[in-house]
Amino acid sequence: MTIQDTIVALATPSGSGAIGVIRVSGSKAIDFCNPIFFSRSRKSLLEQTSHTVQLGLIKDGDRVIDEALVTVFKGQRSYTAEPSVEISCHGSYFILNEVIQLLVQKGCRVANAGEFTMRAFLNGKMDLSQAEAVADLIASDNAASHQMAMQQMRGGFSNQLKELRQELLDFASLIELELDFSEEDVEFANREQFQNLILKIQKTLQYLIDSFAVGNVLKKGIPVAIVGEPNVGKSTLLNAFLNEERAIVSDIAGTTRDSIEDEISINGIGFRFIDTAGIRVTDDKIEGLGIKKTFEKIEQSQIVLRLIDSPSLFNEDSKTPTLESLKTEIDKLKSEFSHKPILVIANKLDGLTGDQKEVLQLEFDDIHFISAKQKQGIGDLKEKLTSLVDTGALQSQDAIVTNARHYASLQAALKEINEVQEGLNQGLTTDLLAIDLRQALYHFGEITGEVTNDELLGNIFANFCIGK
Structure with a gap:
């Protein structure tokens, strides 16, 4: 790879589409494109003013490949700070490949990943962190x-x-x-x-x-673990957040044996929700591994939603924990993970009486009532999640x-x-x-980027897409 080469690549995603853009950059970009483009105005690309567009035909000899718009960037007035051409063709894979191969025949080299942006950096258009x-x-x-x-x-x-x-x-x-x-x-x-x-x-x-x-975490999505006993509605809550049937919902305890993750944007902030296996004592080895992983996900998360089956707490025949034991368990969870918010979410609101709701409000500070199945309270819960995220730096435009x-x-x-x-x-x-x-x-x-080496640049720009 040498910066003296004139490079070519598809700048839009591969596959069929309405339009595909081919980017050419290098000292001979205009020279290589000029012989294959025949404008309606009969003006040569060499004569075309910088930052202007012409309509014409892309031809290989007498064979017409496509009708296209060609934009010319002369001198250093381009993204890469070197002469560049952008060809907007119809988005057929065959057409785009034919044009690229034609330019390679004329002397272009197919660009490596991130090579256009690397040239912008090397030519002083941006520093390395901007690239x-x-x-x-x-x-x-x-x-x-x-x-x-x-x-x-x-x-x-x-x-x-x-x-x-x-x-x-x-x-x-x-x-x-x-x-x-x-x-x-x-x-x-x-x-x-x-x-x-x-x-x-x-x-x-x-x-x-x-x-x-x-x-x-804002860049990757804020991880939120949904935790609770089997059948409290964790998978239903995940589906309610995503507004789709992402997780299997069943009355059979222990259905979720591994964590299920999906991401959504709430008020412009990415959240990565993790539906974990239900916490309970079990002899099932597979389910036991899932429960072990639940605690690993709690450790990795930024926010924990401790979901409870609120009506069952007032049912003496229920196999779920009593109100007293649940409070002890949640206090222990908050103590062990004191560095992260633990939100207590009372699910199945539609099965609670007014008095029972008051009891739970007295037992748990800042408890949130929802019905995941009926999608009640989901909007308020989303607002609470966004309020927990410190976006002050973003709002004030700080670095x-x-x-x-x-x-x-x-x-x-x-x-x-x-x-x-x-x-x-x-x-x-x-x-x-x-x-x-x-x-x-x-x-x-x-x-x-004042201090750099070829290995560092190779590692950075190898993660870019081709054509950028």
Whole structure:
């Protein structure tokens, strides 16, 4: 792979459709496309003004392949910052493949995954974190993940890091200068100002590191475990959330023996609901494995919905737990997982009397009443779920970290900055301070792409789709 090649790829999903767009980029993009395109205006693509569209025929010799619209981007005024052409054909797999093969015959090379965006990065159109946000934007499937990707693509926290890195680089230059005059015992870098900068960087890095906990789950979907005894209505609740028959519903206890997961968007936020196996004492080995997995899913979830069969609590013949034992079990659950919300959901509301409802309200703080079967109270429960999500950073347009690579680099940078601060406090020599500063600058550069290598770029852009 070389950046000097002119590359071609289908930019729209493969398969039949109304329209398919073929993207060509490279120094000879217009030269290679010009011989196969015959415009209605008889104007050559070489003569066409940048950012304009022409209608014409795509031909292989005398054979007409398709009628298409061709858009030309000249000079550096394109996505990749190099001459580009976009051909909008009819979306037949045969037509699109014929046009791509024709361009390959003219001298193009088929693009690798993410190669257009990689060229945009290498040509200075965006930094590395912005390039990675392009993939996140394409993969976004709800308003929250879309907004985070857009924030990052427009600069996000990379602009903050660039400013801090430049300030740190300025001080690092002065520190390095002091090394050249070490025998004269001079001090170019004001230590008080340097301390203030270090404190500022520490605060920013810590905020960004902390934001990853929210950003990562928002990006992937917030995991919500639905937990309870067999036949309390867990699968029915999952189906009510999804508004489809996703999970099997049966009166036979122990029907769900493994976790079932599905994701929906509520008020623009992705939630990943997990219908777990019913919790009870059982001799069935398979069901027992499912119950063990239930507790693993509780650990992995961000929110737990503890569903109860509310009418059965007032039925003396019921095999389900008594009100007292249930309260003890839920208190234990809240104590064991005190770091996450445990919502008590009283199902089968339609089978409760007014007095029984009051008893449950007295026993459990902030209990939510629903009828999963009748879909009563589901809207209020959805509102409660969204209220538990800390989206303050999104609402205020603050920077938020969603990328694990960025998270690791931020942690490494903070570690080195802490070393610099400790060195300043202990009055370390200039040469030792300079070592920690170089390392901190290195980790800053890893995020935005000032520091990179071919292996890193290959790993990042290999996850992109072809044509982007």
